[in-house]
Amino acid sequence: MTRFIFKRLGIALGVLLAATYLFFLLAANAGDPLEDLRASNQQNREELIAARTAELNLDVPVPVRYFYWAADAVTGDLGTDYRTGQEVTEMIGKASGQTLKLIGFSSVAAIVLGVMIGVISALRQYTGFDYGVTVVNFLLYSLPSFWVAVLLKQWGAIGFNDFLADPTIPPLALLIIGGVLGVVVGAAVGGAWKSRLIVGGTTAVLTMAVLAFMSWSGWFLDPSLGPVVILILGVGFALAVTFLAAGLNNRKALYTSLVMAAVGGIAWWPMQMAFGYTDGLVAFIQLIGFIVAGYVVGLLFRGPDKKISARVGAITGGLVYGLLWLDYLMSWWLPYTETSTINGRPIATVGSSTPQLADNTNYWVGTIDTYTHMILPIMAIILISLAGYTRYMRGSMLEVMNLDYIRTARAKGLPERTVVMRHGFRNALIPLATIIPVDLASLIGGAVITETVFGWNGMGKLFVTALREVNTNVLMGYFLVTGVLLVIGNMIADILYAVLDPRIRVDA
Template identity: 50%
Template sequence: MASFIIRRLIASIFVLLAATFLMYILVSFAGDPLEDLKQSSAPNKAELIESRTKLLNLDVAPPLRYFLWLGALFRGDFGVSIQNQPVNALLANAITSTLTLVTTATVVAILLGLTVGIVSALRQYSGFDYGVTLIAFLFFSLPIFWVAVLLKQYGAIQLNNWLGDPVIAPPVIIGASIVSGLVWLSLLGGRWKKRLIVFGVSAVATAAVLTYLSLTQWFADPGIGIFVYIPLVIGIAFAVTAVSVSLRHRKALYASLIVAVIGIALYQPMTNYILNNMTLGLFLILAVLAIVVSGVIGWFMGSPDRWPVVRTTAIVGFFTAGLIALNKYMSYWEAYSNSSRVRGRPIATVGSSTPGLGGNFWVQGIDLFTHLLLPTIAIILISFASYTRYSRASLLEVMNQDYIRTARAKGLTQRTVVVRHAFRNALIPITTIIAFDVGAIIGGAVVTETVFGWVGMGRLFVTGLSASDPNPVMAFFVVTGTLAVLFNLIADLVYAGLDPRIKVG
């Protein structure tokens, strides 16, 4: 393993050197960094041209200038832009902005796409499968700039208007109830009598929830509350256990329920006292502590087969603590929405933060969420479509293999066949797609950043290229090229973990 990683890293260094050399030459001949000064009518035009020439070493031939740039790069210096700004500072701001924007979107798109794709494959040729296929192709064909503009119009402007008086109209309640009933009907399947019962129950439940939210104007001052929190965490304990190890594993189920009960007991102290004076460091410590304590409970209760129980309780602990944090965020929503800087229009359309907002940790978190919401949805909609189709096709191919038939012939349950045998092998081709996509997305969602006013990696690259500014372009290329190589190496290592037949050596 170590020798394989070392060989790949050495080969990657030579690949990056060759790629950066070619890129530098292409950028150098693509435009003239002095063009704006040559067209200027400034009285000191000659001095400005001479100053920029010395600043960017433009009097040196591009092949030799590359080695000057490379020597500075080995010292950790990406040089300066044509405006004499340190590229290191521009790159740091761009990376922070892009990672903030795309990390959540990428993780959610992967998890949601894999989940929906797998369910679609297991319910092949059902109404749910046809519906997901239609939606996936629709989203895949939509241009990202058009989606972004629609989100700004209906996800921000219209939604902000509605939040001023958040009453859900009866036609909307009826329509949402019918859609919910159809989704659950197509998911669960079975005979028509059972499916009609499922449709009726889900439609009535959806209508009741939406009516309650409308009458109480919940969206104006949202919150979870202890009476909603209790059934939620107990349901999470059952659901996570069912997917992770099945409900027949009593030790895992009891351990998960213990974690849920601890969360219920800590709900009021955490909400009213412990979470009041919160900082980012303390928040991260509490999050890690919740996962570790939950895992320890699983360790003590899971003997002799501990690790599946530890995994299950850790996931339950994460969601249990996450709901408490979510409720705390919700408690500050009204104060944030009615602040002098936001003025009742909380869903942001431009930028990454509200200037001069102030406020505590929770208010700043809500502000970040409202600015991330629309661009994140835009990226998710496009990425979700491809992940759904890839995961569906991969799982369908695996489910037709001989070893799956053998596992079923041995009498294994459907959950065991899918989770332990099929799903793991279906992830192998998807890992390749994810490795390429993550490197590309971190390179910058150029259109999304432009529409929503985020200054990230994509904007840095486009601005540098249009201005014939070589150093920001090369900084972008080095970062994205390194990430592409790194994620491809990680993908190779994941292959070996997913399939024992693959030997890394």
């Protein structure tokens, strides 16, 4: 493995050197960085041209100029922006931080949703649900990202902000939403048509009832969960996590998760006081505390495999804390929307924050403001990425579920959940695990179109601005960072494939 890593590293460095050289040639010939000075009417124009020529080494042949840049880049000096004088490393640090906000949320959501939908679609092959997922996937895969972004601005921001002026859901909309969701859930659960009809009908009725209550009570203007809803949702999470990770027959794991759900309902009152002194670091520590508590509860219950109980408790504890945190965050929604700068229209269509908000904004208001600016670009990236992950997971799951060892597991009388989750799902993740690192590395380079449409100051917008200004130092800094990430992503993908699949011999 060590020999393989060093071999891949040597190849990667060679590829990176050749790629940066070719990109430097293209960037240097993309335009004239002196164009604005040549068109200037300033009296000292010639002096300014001479100064910029010396600063950017424009009097040196381009190949030689590349080696000047490479020598500085090896020492960590990527140069400066000739227009602002700002260090390129500082510019990339700020832009990459903004991009990571989008990529972190959107990638995790797209991967989780894509894997879930892909697995269900594979298990329901050639059903109405499978055909529907296939049609939607091809539709999302073919949609232009700028068009998705514009539609989200129109319907996701402007439409929702208009809805908040009178947050009442008409009866026809309730019927349509409940009916569509009921059909989707009924098709996804599978089984006999009677059971699907019962599940789908129950889902539709509950959805319409909940939405009608939210509309009648003004929940959209002043949302909250409260201890009862947190307890109910916590029990739902507990059952789902136990079913997927251990099976409902594992009573110790089930008791562990239900205890953590009860802890969430009881902890609502003390956490209301604790959240009053919470910031980002404290919230992270609180999350770790709930996860550790769930792990300890699982160890105390023990069971056939105490590690499984502990894992179920830890996951449930983290989810329960998320509900508590979300509930308290909701309590700040009304104060946020009633500020003069927001004026009842909280979903932003451009930018990464509201500049007019007071500098002394607390953690909760600042978090809401950040999320209201992030929600549209995140949704755009999710919709574009979701189709690919769903198709990859569906194809991989179908291939695995038709292999001999799956038939052997079923012939041994193992429960279907064990066959699917333990023997099928884990092995179906192998191809996806080799794709995700490369996708994440490329996304960190910036979703250029999405960031431009939403005015998000990330890596994508930095690249577009530098290209427009023929700013070679910034372009090379961008390319170096994204190139290194792509090389690392490819190496991680190769190593993961070798680790996850014992049939792969890296030293062969």
